[in-house]
Amino acid sequence: MPNEPRPALIHARALTKRFGEMTAVDAIDFDVAPGEAFGFLGPNGAGKTSTMRMIGCVSPRSGGTLEVLGMDPDHDGPAIRARLGVIPQQDTLDMELTVQENLWIYARYFDLSYAEARERSKELLEFVQLQDRAKDEVQNLSGGMKRRLTIARGLINEPDLMLLDEPTTGLDPQARHLLWDRLYRLKQRGVTLVLTTHFMDEAEQLCDRLVVMDKATIVAQGSPRQLIERYATREVLELRFPQGVQETLNGKLDGLADRIEHLPDRLLLYTPDGDAAAAAVHDRGLAPESVLVRRSTLEDVFLRLTGRTLIE
Numbered sequence: 204m205p206n207e208p209r210p211a212l213i214h215a216r217a218l219t220k221r222f223g224e225m226t227a228v229d230a231i232d233f234d235v236a237p238g239e240a241f242g243f244l245g246p247n248g249a250g251k252t253s254t255m256r257m258i259g260c261v262s263p264r265s266g267g268t269l270e271v272l273g274m275d276p277d278h279d280g281p282a283i284r285a286r287l288g289v290i291p292q293q294d295t296l297d298m299e300l301t302v303q304e305n306l307w308i309y310a311r312y313f314d315l316s317y318a319e320a321r322e323r324s325k326e327l328l329e330f331v332q333l334q335d336r337a338k339d340e341v342q343n344l345s346g347g348m349k350r351r352l353t354i355a356r357g358l359i360n361e362p363d364l365m366l367l368d369e370p371t372t373g374l375d376p377q378a379r380h381l382l383w384d385r386l387y388r389l390k391q392r393g394v395t396l397v398l399t400t401h402f403m404d405e406a407e408q409l410c411d412r413l414v415v416m417d418k419a420t421i422v423a424q425g426s427p428r429q430l431i432e433r434y435a436t437r438e439v440l441e442l443r444f445p446q447g448v449q450e451t452l453n454g455k456l457d458g459l460a461d462r463i464e465h466l467p468d469r470l471l472l473y474t475p476d477g478d479a480a481a482a483a484v485h486d487r488g489l490a491p492e493s494v495l496v497r498r499s500t501l502e503d504v505f506l507r508l509t510g511r512t513l514i515e
Contacts, residue, residue, distance in 0.1 A: 209237050210273065212364055212395050213258060217267035220253045227253040229419040230267060240386075240396040242413035244406045244501060249416040251399035252292065255368050258397065260284050272363060285313065288362035288394075292369045294349045296356070298342040302333055305341060306356055313360040320359075327355040331385055347378025354385060365389065367398040371405060383408050403501035415501075417509045427501055434507045435499035436461050438477035442470045442484065442491040452489070459483050464506055473503070 213235035220228040228250040235241045243251040256262035258271055260280035269276055271283050296305050303324050310320035328334045331351040341349065350370065357365060370386070371379040386409055390396055400406055406413050407427045414424040423430055440460070444452070449470065456463060459480050460472035474480045477496030484491065 211235055211270075212237050212272055213241075213397065214270040215268065218254070218257065218264060218269050219266035220250070220257060220262065221265040226419050228257070231414075231416075231421045233414055233421065233424065235395065235397055237395055238390075238393050239411040240390050240398070240409050242397075242406045242410035243399040243416055244401070244403065244410075244413050244505070245399075245416035246401055250419040251416055252368055254416075255366055255397070255399055259287060259289055259366050285360065286363045288357035288360065288365040290353055290357045290365065290367040290370055292372065294353050296341045296349060296352060299340060301338050301340055302328065302344070302352055303337040305352065306359055309356050310359045315359070323359055323361075324355075327358055330358075330388075331355045332381070345378070347374050347381065350374060350378070350382060351385065354382070358389075362394070364395045364397065367396065369399055369401070371400075371402065379405070403505070406501055413501075415505060415508060417505075422508045423504065430501060430504045431499050433504075435503040436473040437475050437499065438473075439497055439499050439503060440472040440474060440477040440480045440484075441493075441495040441497065442472065443468065443493040444470075444489075444491050455487060455489060456484070462507075471503070471506075473499070 211234040213233070215234070216232050217230040218228060218232070219226070219230050231254070243254060245251055253262065257264050257269060257276065260271070260276040260283050263277060272286055274283050276283060297308070300308070306324035306327065307317070307320045310323060315323065325334070328337055331354055333348060333351055333355065336344065336348065341352065344352065354370075367386070371382050374382065383405070386396060396409070398409065410427060412424065412426050413430075414421045415430070416422070423434065425433065449465070456470070456472065460474040462473040464471040464473070472480050481494050481496060
């Protein structure tokens with residue numbers, strides 16, 4: 204059948220990882236389809252990196268089923284790793300070698316010839332916009348440039364599947380957006396992306412589907428838009444009051460929103476119409492120091508599901 208769906212590149216059922224008495228990943232289920240960008244969204248310690256390490260065949264699972272590229276990581280680790288591109292949280296580049304030398308040496312791990320390594324490195328440096336820095340030592344690059352070089356290195360073997368663990372942590376906004384653009388172009392080429400992040404805007408920008416993880420479990424999954432529509436309202440009204448006033452508002456905002464979240468520094472009113480809710484607040488004689496109407500984000504989803512923000 205021409206429209207028959209292709210098998211999942213990653214298939215996990217009751218996937219579990221334990222470290223002694225601690226359960227880092229607690230019986231999670233997910234599938235990653237060919238060609239999609241799939242994300243694990245959650246705070247540090249939620250189990251995202253442990254899951255990625257099992258997918259990457261560098262950490263054995265403690266229980267459950269896991270198939271990667273149709274193979275079992277316990278028995279086919281080398282064959283799986285040969286078809287993966289891995290971008291770890293921390294750059295592991297050789298700082299004393301040049302940009303192009305880092306790629307040439309890494310290419311040898313995949314048995315590419317010297318000629319193939321040179322040609323592939325040239326293409327990849329153009330792709331990540333580092334062709335003008337090819338002969339510079341890595342230690343002289345900015346953080347964003349090092350991250351782009353790490354991505355180029357992860358592509359040297361033309362992988363079927365890219366694993367990216369917190370790909371933009373520590374980067375400034377301009378570098379993050381440039382990296383997002385490169386990852387989006389990879390997806391357009393048909394490369395399957397699996398990434399972890401605790402940045403909700405990154406997940407919204409890059410992911411076709413994602414799972415929200417908290418305390419070692421998956422608490423929700425779907426597309427970013429589906430999750431926002433399911434667990435949040437169209438808009439959010441953020442109110443900040445003078446010190447000591449927020450604690451005196453019990454009952455004074457009742458009926459103005461579908462749901463109200465009390466954070467230490469502000470109130471979040473979840474409502475279909477933020478401007479109307481703001482007007483109603485003022486009609487009740489309340490005088491917040493600041494008023495902000497914004498659309499709901501994945502952080503609001505996470506707050507609804509777990510009772511806390513993504514970054515605390």
